[in-house]
Amino acid sequence: MALFKRKNTDSNLPDILPEHIAFIMDGNGRWAKKRGMPRKFGHREGAKNFKRITQYCKDIGIKNVTFYAFSTENWKRPKDEVEAIIELFREYIVDVRNYIGEEVRVLFLGDKKIFDDDLQKKMNDLEEDTKEYSKMTMLLAINYGGRDEIVHASKILAEKVRNNEIESEDIDEVMFQKYLYTADVPDVDLMIRPSGEVRLSNFLIWQSAYAEFYFTDVLWPDFSEKELNKALADFSRRSRRFGGV
Ligand code: FPP
Numbered sequence: 160m161a162l163f164k165r166k167n168t169d170s171n172l173p174d175i176l177p178e179h180i181a182f183i184m185d186g187n188g189r190w191a192k193k194r195g196m197p198r199k200f201g202h203r204e205g206a207k208n209f210k211r212i213t214q215y216c217k218d219i220g221i222k223n224v225t226f227y228a229f230s231t232e233n234w235k236r237p238k239d240e241v242e243a244i245i246e247l248f249r250e251y252i253v254d255v256r257n258y259i260g261e262e263v264r265v266l267f268l269g270d271k272k273i274f275d276d277d278l279q280k281k282m283n284d285l286e287e288d289t290k291e292y293s294k295m296t297m298l299l300a301i302n303y304g305g306r307d308e309i310v311h312a313s314k315i316l317a318e319k320v321r322n323n324e325i326e327s328e329d330i331d332e333v334m335f336q337k338y339l340y341t342a343d344v345p346d347v348d349l350m351i352r353p354s355g356e357v358r359l360s361n362f363l364i365w366q367s368a369y370a371e372f373y374f375t376d377v378l379w380p381d382f383s384e385k386e387l388n389k390a391l392a393d394f395s396r397r398s399r400r401f402g403g404v
Pocket of ligand 1 (some may be wrong): 185187206229
């Protein structure tokens with residue numbers, strides 16, 4: 160079971176913390192609109208909060224943290240908004256080592272091939288350079304879709320069957336999981352969606368099969384460390400049975 164018991168040094172935190180937290184960074188557009196600002200201003204604030212929450216997760220000892228930055232469906236948004244998000248993404252990954260420091264492994268979830276060569280290289284280099292770090296894994300989902308991920312894994316396995324590398328009978332959940340973008344990362348324990356929306360939106364659909372869900376009306380740019388503490392307290396009170404009794 161993907162949980163760990165921490166040494167309780169901070170009285171705001173429960174003893175039991177999730178091993179993997181996933182965030183849907185929702186509500187940036189509404190946050191900006193409330194202030195009479197363009198949507199991309201909200202994404203800029205959302206990106207700042209991504210940084211804050213990443214650091215906090217590292218500080219309190221969360222082992223895996225995943226953020227939904229851009230979905231396979233988000234390309235449908237206006238061109239200037241899409242460009243603003245990709246630009247922010249580029250800015251933050253260039254700077255990432257400065258704010259996460261050493262010891263954090265970075266992984267990207269999604270099909271990188273859509274991005275220009277320079278950005279792809281930056282993403283690949285970052286994964287390569289950080290692959291040995293073990294304090295925390297920070298996963299960024301960009302051009303990511305849960306169904307797309309499952310189709311992608313299925314194609315790899317189908318190819319392996321075709322090349323006689325494996326028998327179709329060998330395919331089970333454990334093997335399948337290895338071909339997801341998350342590969343060796345444990346399943347999501349706690350899925351957090353701010354902004355009042357109560358859905359998964361094609362995010363980590365395989366990995367969240369037994370996740371606990373936490374929804375709040377707070378918009379992502381306002382989702383502070385204190386809000387996360389509330390979610391963690393809530394999580395620690397849940398009774399997780401994983402299909403048992
Ligand atoms: C959802 O809010 C947010 C997104 C689709 C983009 C999230 C991107 C960032 C926070 C910045 C880039 C990422 C990194 C990692 C630097 P929304 O636009 O749907 O908000 P709304 O529901 O209020 O319209």
